[in-house]
């Protein structure tokens with residue numbers, strides 16, 4: 001054969017292979033086939049569970065897909081559990097598919113989660129929209145009446161090697177997405193929306209997990225865009241549009257004495273708009289063995305942000321249960337590089353560290369934050385570190 005033809009053949013075979021790989025998702029289970037109705041009213045929970053159990057137990061090569069066609073599917077609290085026989089389970093929603101919660105918030109009940117994936121390895125979730133429709137729940141919370149504790153909308157617990165992509169999460173009762181006890185989770189292109197006044201509606205919460213990346217996402221909520229809890233390690237957060245909301249927070253940590261620490265977190269190339277805080281580390285003013293170390297905040301833009309740079313180790317709501325007001329959480333090696341924009345509070349850089357466990361190894365470099373059009377200030381208590389480049393306001397180390 002002429003070399004040219006061989007090249008073309010190899011090219012065609014490789015095309016064929018890659019396209020067949022792409023379509024060979026093994027088995028596919030459309031929830032409509034098991035009785036799900038996209039009319040927004042019919043309870044489709046059982047149909048989803050049936051399709052899940054078939055996808056999860058599939059032995060098809062290349063894994064299995066649960067497919068949600070266009071339409072609005074009413075779903076009650078549901079647990080999609082593993083371990084699965086299938087090496088890869090794809091939860092694929094049509095772009096015009098949505099999952100909606102019952103409008104009566106009591107029906108999300110006291111389960112703590114609405115849509116829970118648990119112990120699934122190799123999970124891929126492609127959105128679609130999930131809408132918890134929590135308006136009346138927030139009203140109950142605001143009125144001071146007794147309400148349920150609230151449910152997280154999408155939760156991944158003990159899920160390794162997961163991908164969540166293109167999912168829209170709206171109007172959650174409490175946090176929109178929770179990643180807990182997972183390893184290697186990539187969250188990409190998610191879109192999260194709840195009104196700025198909605199209570200405790202964090203965007204994404206990460207806890208006791210390693211290797212989580214969150215990229216290219218837009219988050220507007222009534223609480224933290226992203227909150228990072230105990231035992232979070234090796235996180236990468238990039239290209240987030242955050243706000244309104246409370247910003248990106250490590251903490252609150254140290255509510256209990258024996259919490260695991262937080263280490264190796266990077267937040268970069270992100271924009272904060274009208275958030276209550278920018279990047280914050282927050283700990284209870286209580287005894288604790290916990291720590292926060294090796295954190296990098298860099299290339300961030302702050303647009304009218306309350307506390308753009310903040311460490312707060314005196315958290316103690318109602319001044320209850322914080323004898324001596326000292327936090328045991330040890331904070332070290334936190335760097336702030338290339339952070340610019342406007343603060344709506346006069347103190348743009350606030351390091352309020354623990355009297356018994358001063359912060360050390362804080363580094364600020366190339367900071368330019370103003371208080372509206374005037375100079376902002378910085379404040380340090382028990383904070384040690386260094387400054388380089390042009391830092392405005394001047395650091396107080």
Ligand SMILES: *[C@@H]1O[C@H](CO)[C@@H](O)[C@H](O)[C@H]1NC(C)=O
Pocket residue numbers: 211233234235236264266
């Ligand atoms: C820190 O986390 C990143 C991922 O965000 C990872 O690539 C890197 O290896 C981690 N560093 C260490 C020392 O574990």
Ligand SMILES: *[C@@H]1O[C@H](CO)[C@@H](O)[C@H](O)[C@H]1NC(C)=O
Pocket residue numbers: 263264293294333
């Ligand atoms: C933090 O980073 C330093 C320097 O890169 C490294 O030596 C240290 O082991 C890291 N500590 C933790 C707890 O990751």
